[in-house]
Amino acid sequence: MFPIRDHNPSRRPALVTYALIALNVAVFLAMLPSYGDDRALLGLYSNWAMVPARISLGNGYYTLFTSMFMHGGILHIAGNMLFLWIFGDNLEDEMGHLRYLIFYLLCGVAAGMAQYLAAPDARIPMVGASGAIAGVLGGYMLMFPKARVDVFFFFIVFFKVVPLPAWLMLGFWFGLQLLGELGSSGDGGVAYLAHIGGFIAGALATYPLWLRRGGRVFWDRTNGAPPHAAARYRIQTTSVPIVRRRK
Template identity: 45%
Template sequence: MVIPVHDVNPVRSTPWVTYALIAANVVVFLYTPGIAGSVAGEGSLTQLCHLQAFLDQYAVVPRELIHHQMPRLVPTGDIAVGPQGPGCVVGPPGYDKSPELSVLTAMFLHGSWLHLLGNMLFLWIFGNNIEDRMGHLRFALFYAACGYAASYGFALLNATSGDPLIGASGAIAGVLGAYLVLYPKARVWVLVPFLIFLPLRLPAWIVLGFWFGLQAVYSSGEGVSDAGTVAYAAHIVGFLAGMLIAWPLRPGTPPPPEPRGLLFGRQARPRQTW
């Protein structure tokens, strides 16, 4: 696994939409019931009940999205003590949920700090160039379209699942797919864990191609123990959607600048001209 930290690909305009998306994701995470409770030190059962109730209302649930099979009983966020001990109270939902709108709200929900920071790191590094190429409004629409494609693709493959799907990963995977199409030769600084974190500067096609290959392997359940808790299939669909949408923009995309200085952790030799 490689960790990207910076790309050598300057932009011409300020990526306001990218900044706004990052800020919105962080704010929503901090105000998510249960997540905020864990930071404040509330009991774990209280945190779990609040979080379950919140996700049932705002997360994507595949069988709701595909079949519109809405649950009759959902967690209410309250706790009760029964014969088996304390647990979350369930009851009829006190809200009207739109499965289609939940795709949008789920893009701003994350289950942990690691989940949030990992997604925002990729959006920070690669989103600015895609926004710069597409423009602010088209980039916002592109981001939403990739998120919807990823959620619907995953739901179609898991149409009977009642597990909530959350995170910006599908939309950000679309950004990565677009970057691979538009800037395959751009250099990306990455950290490679090899005894220590080894800094390397690699072409984007290697970094993003390797990332996509890992998602394909993990989606099959190979090489990872938590394949059932991470929607790798959504990453794949989002990535492919981003590639398809960005493909028509290839002819008019200026190439990234020629890299100078450090290359693969070593000083590059100056080229001689004749």
């Protein structure tokens, strides 16, 4: 299952969100030739990915920032950018462009630190925007717990799009990260602790904004939905004629 869109339109162009997506894609394209060359890829990771053991030695602190713009493959960046595109614009709308950019970067650093503190001697490089985007998810769930999110379910030959409240979809996602961390062997793969740390950091960083909006009063005014009209999507009917099987 994965989200494909929400029913929460932003009121202003999400310039920072679009710029972050563009920057991530540009870095990925710049790295693309290295994916077929292990030596070149190792050099990139050694210089720009976040390696906990390197930070423990007192250098490479800048990689807490640079690593959040690197990705390990097409599915990695595609999934991350989908989540950022769906959920980032609304937080940017509420926070403003500059505050949202600072929020995003700080969530990414918090996510990296969560992974670092769990294993400061690890030599496995960490890359990806997942931690920063997890912060966006945490902030979104606090601000718009009942915003509707269209989720695509696929199981073998069965598929369906189901609208779910944000708290259910994002809460389920967060639960998967907890389960993933409990079952993780710690020898590489998904940085679940970075996701967990980023999500919590995002919710905490958004909490003052939520209070300024009125806290529970903000929720009560719209029953936890966005404080503006929800987007409506029309399903276009196909022009392809239906051919029935003859008996």
